[in-house]
Every structure is written in structure tokens, then in C-alpha cells.
Amino acid sequence: MNELQKQYTKILADYIEEQTERNLYIGQNFIRQLLQKNIAPEEVIHIHKSAVEEIIDDFPISLRHAYDFLIEVMVHYGLALSEHKSLLQQQEEMQLELQVATNIQNMILKSHVPKIDGVDVGMISVPARKMSGDYVHFIDDKNRYIGIAVADVVGKGIPAALCMSMVKYGMDSLDYSESEPERVLEVINRIVEKSVDDSMFVSMFYGRYDVETSTFAYGSAGHEPALHYKAASQTYEELVAKGLLLGILPDGNYEQHEVQLQQNDLVIMMTDGVTEIRTNLEMDAMAIITSIISEHKHERAQQIVDEVFKQLEKMQNFELSDDFTLVILKKN
Amino acid sequence: MNIIFQVQESEQVIRGMIEGELDTFTAPQLKEELEAMELAEGVYVEIDLSKLNYMDSTGLGVFVGFYKRAKREQASVKLVGLSSRLRRLFEITGLSDLMEIENEKRVELSNEGI
Numbered sequence: 317m318n319e320l321q322k323q324y325t326k327i328l329a330d331y332i333e334e335q336t337e338r339n340l341y342i343g344q345n346f347i348r349q350l351l352q353k354n355i356a357p358e359e360v361i362h363i364h365k366s367a368v369e370e371i372i373d374d375f376p377i378s379l380r381h382a383y384d385f386l387i388e389v390m391v392h393y394g395l396a397l398s399e400h401k402s403l404l405q406q407q408e409e410m411q412l413e414l415q416v417a418t419n420i421q422n423m424i425l426k427s428h429v430p431k432i433d434g435v436d437v438g439m440i441s442v443p444a445r446k447m448s449g450d451y452v453h454f455i456d457d458k459n460r461y462i463g464i465a466v467a468d469v470v471g472k473g474i475p476a477a478l479c480m481s482m483v484k485y486g487m488d489s490l491d492y493s494e495s496e497p498e499r500v501l502e503v504i505n506r507i508v509e510k511s512v513d514d515s516m517f518v519s520m521f522y523g524r525y526d527v528e529t530s531t532f533a534y535g536s537a538g539h540e541p542a543l544h545y546k547a548a549s550q551t552y553e554e555l556v557a558k559g560l561l562l563g564i565l566p567d568g569n570y571e572q573h574e575v576q577l578q579q580n581d582l583v584i585m586m587t588d589g590v591t592e593i594r595t596n597l598e599m600d601a602m603a604i605i606t607s608i609i610s611e612h613k614h615e616r617a618q619q620i621v622d623e624v625f626k627q628l629e630k631m632q633n634f635e636l637s638d639d640f641t642l643v644i645l646k647k648n
Numbered sequence: 649m650n651i652i653f654q655v656q657e658s659e660q661v662i663r664g665m666i667e668g669e670l671d672t673f674t675a676p677q678l679k680e681e682l683e684a685m686e687l688a689e690g691v692y693v694e695i696d697l698s699k700l701n702y703m704d705s706t707g708l709g710v711f712v713g714f715y716k717r718a719k720r721e722q723a724s725v726k727l728v729g730l731s732s733r734l735r736r737l738f739e740i741t742g743l744s745d746l747m748e749i750e751n752e753k754r755v756e757l758s759n760e761g762i
């Protein structure tokens with residue numbers, strides 16, 4: 317400290333003697349040194365006071381009091397400053413942790429599109445923000461059945477991500493014997509209901525395709541109905557099944573229905589990020605989607621979903637307002 | 649994008665009117681205002697949605713949360729003035745079987761009988 321005091325007194329004396337840019341510059345450099353050494357603001361004033369006392373012979377007592385006063389009040393200023401610094405540091409740490417969490421979420425929630433003879437599945441899921449509230453889960457017995465769950469957690473960010481993980485582990489715990497849609501929805505509802513706060517819930521569509529009989533059984537927990545495109549008549553039909561959102565009541569009753577798929581039929585499952593698109597055109601989102609699909613129905617399922625996303629994104633000026641998930645199952 | 653929530657309170661009846669768009673950005677504001685509403689046994693809350701231009705699932709979450717609280721405190725909630733789009737949203741989600749909803753805004757009740 318003594319060394320710093322001496323240096324500062326010299327710099328100040330030089331400046332009082334001659335107010336040049338150069339002398340000012342030396343002072344600025346000196347302050348930078350103090351910052352690096354983490355000298356608190358009130359200590360800087362103390363150094364200044366001692367320097368003034370030494371340089372000016374008849375330093376009035378009233379000014380001395382004034383400096384003491386400033387030193388006292390700057391103590392609080394210094395405290396606030398260091399608090400601010402540590403908050404910034406904490407924020408940086410949290411952002412880092414959030415990034416790690418996002419990576420983990422992306423890793424554990426990664427869905428692998430199953431490959432089974434006789435059926436072609438395409439999927440696209442794009443988050444609007446860092447963490448997605450949409451989730452697609454496939455149950456695949458590599459033989460006869462494919463189970464497809466498309467879920468949307470209401471609420472965004474970390475709570476939604478945690479909820480999503482619960483759904484995932486719930487789905488993982490099911491075995492194939494329990495993969496009837498009504499059963500799946502009942503089980504997941506019980507898991508979500510127990511552990512979620514009041515304004516958070518999940519909508520989920522679950523369908524199970526039987527390759528041997530070409531039947532698609534499905535149920536819905538408050539989810540957007542899937543569409544069934546019938547190649548023979550070139551028409552779309554909604555696959556409606558009654559059922560309350562997951563996580564609202566402990567006992568959910570879910571309807572289960574079945575539909576028979578013919579060659580080149582499509583089942584189109586989506587989240588409301590797809591149907592709730594806001595475009596400048598006053599057009600029905602569903603009409604837009606079905607027209608894009610009809611145009612590309614001869615392509616592979618993956619190409620169709622990519623094309624729908626590409627065109628809808630263009631309509632929204634490349635800005636997603638909600639997570640976007642679309643899954644198409646095509647019977648070969 | 650914004651939202652306006654207006655409330656009229658008389659002893660056992662609270663009427664609210666929501667105007668604007670209800671989405672991820674505006675939902676927290678409405679949630680806060682609904683949470684601040686004092687409910688008690690026998691209180692009847694009617695929320696008019698006829699001037700709500702847009703609502704996504706986050707908005708639905710706000711109503712579900714409010715409905716659950718009202719149920720716990722034995723108050724009743726009714727949503728009125730739902731457009732066909734909103735009605736569809738409540739039907740798809742199964743909430744129309746749980747909560748009371750009404751399409752048209754009903755004729756103002758006279759003070760008798762309340």
C-alpha cells in the first residue's frame with residue numbers, strides 16, 4: 317500500500333503542477349492497476365485524501381471531514397459493486413449449467429426412428445427455444461408393433477424439460493404387453509399427475525401400429541387429433557379419441573380406437589406448434605398442411621415431414637413461435 | 649402483443665373480461681392477476697373470453713391452474729363467450745368435460761337471484 321500511496325502522490329502532484337494530457341493519462345493507467353489489485357473504491361479515496369494532505373500545506377479541516385464522509389459512504393458503494401460482480405459471475409455459471417442441462421436433455425430425449433418392414437416413419441422436431449417442450453417416443457419391438465407417442469408439455473424451459481424426462485422414463489418402464497394406447501396413457505397420466513404443479517400438464521397422442529394386421533390403434537390425452545390420409549379416396553380424416561390432458565386428474569379414462577391402413581395411407585401426428593402457426597395470411601393451418609402433404613405424398617415419410625416444415629417455416633418468416641413436431645407413418 | 653384483464657366484483661360474483669392475445673409472453677401476467685383474485689366458498693367467477701383473439705396451450709395452463717385452485721376453495725368458475733376455435737381447443741384437451749364453458753355470452757343477470 318505504501319508504494320501505491322507514494323506513486324499516487326507523485327502522479328497527483330505532477331498533475332496539480334501541470335494539467336497536461338500526459339499527466340492525466342498516467343493517472344488513468346494507475347487506476348487500472350488499482351482495479352487489477354481489487355482495491356475498493358473507498359480505499360482509492362483514502363489514497364487520494366492522504367496524497368492531497370501531503371501535497372497541500374494548508375489543507376483545511378473542513379475538507380478533511382468532507383473526505384472522511386466520502387470514504388464512509390463509498391464503503392457501501394464498494395459493497396454493492398462487489399455484489400454486482402459476484403451476481404454476474406453466478407449468472408455466467410448458471411448459463412453454463414443450463415447449457416449442460418440442455419445438452420443432457422437433448423441426449424436423453426433423442427428419439428430414434430424405428431425401421432420395420434412394411435412401414436416407413438419420418439419425424440421432425442424443432443424447438444422454438446433452447447429446450448423443447450415437445451417429445452416423440454418410439455416403442456419398437458423390432459418385429460410386429462411400433463408404438464409412437466407425440467407429446468407436448470405446456471409450460472416452457474426447465475420445468476417443462478424435467479416433466480418431459482418423467483414422461484420419457486415412464487414410457488421406458490412400459491413393456492410391450494402394456495403398449496395398448498389406453499393403458500399407456502393411463503400409466504403416464506398417473507406419473508405426471510403425481511409430480512406436476514397446477515398449471516402444468518402434458519398432451520399426448522399415442523398410436524400403435526400392428527404390421528401384421530395393418531391396424532393402427534390410438535388414444536389421445538387432450539392432444540391435437542392425428543390425421544389419416546386415405547390413399548384410395550385421397551381424403552383426410554381426423555383420428556379423434558376422447559381423453560383429458562395428462563396431469564390434471566389422477567384417474568384418466570382414455571378412449572381407444574382402431575383404424576385399418578391400406579397401401580400408401582398416411583398417419584400424420586403433430587403438436588400444436590404445427591397447427592397453431594400464425595401466418596400473415598388468414599388461412600387455416602390445417603388446410604395448408606394437408607395441401608403440402610398431398611403434393612408430396614409419393615415421397616418417403618421423412619421427405620414429407622421435412623417439406624412441411626420447410627414451407628411452414630417460410631410462411632412464418634423463419635421464426636418459430638412454438639416447438640414444432642411432426643411425425644408421419646406411411647404404410648408401404 | 650398484449651393482454652388486458654378487467655374485473656368487476658360484487659359480493660359473491662366476480663366477472664372478468666380478457667382482451668387481447670394469450671400466449672407464452674402474456675400468460676404470466678394473466679396468471680398473476682388470477683392468482684391475486686380472492687376466492688372463497690360459494691364465490692362464482694365468470695370470465696368472458698369473447699374479446700380474446702388468440703390463445704395457445706400456455707393460456708390453457710393458466711385456466712387449468714385457476715380452475716384447480718377454485719375447486720380447492722369451493723368456488724365455481726365458468727368461461728363464457730368462447731369462439732368456435734377456443735371451444736375446439738377446450739374440447740380436444742378434454743377440459744370441456746371438466747370445466748363449465750359456454751359459447752355465447754349470456755344475457756346479463758339481473759341482481760335478483762344472485
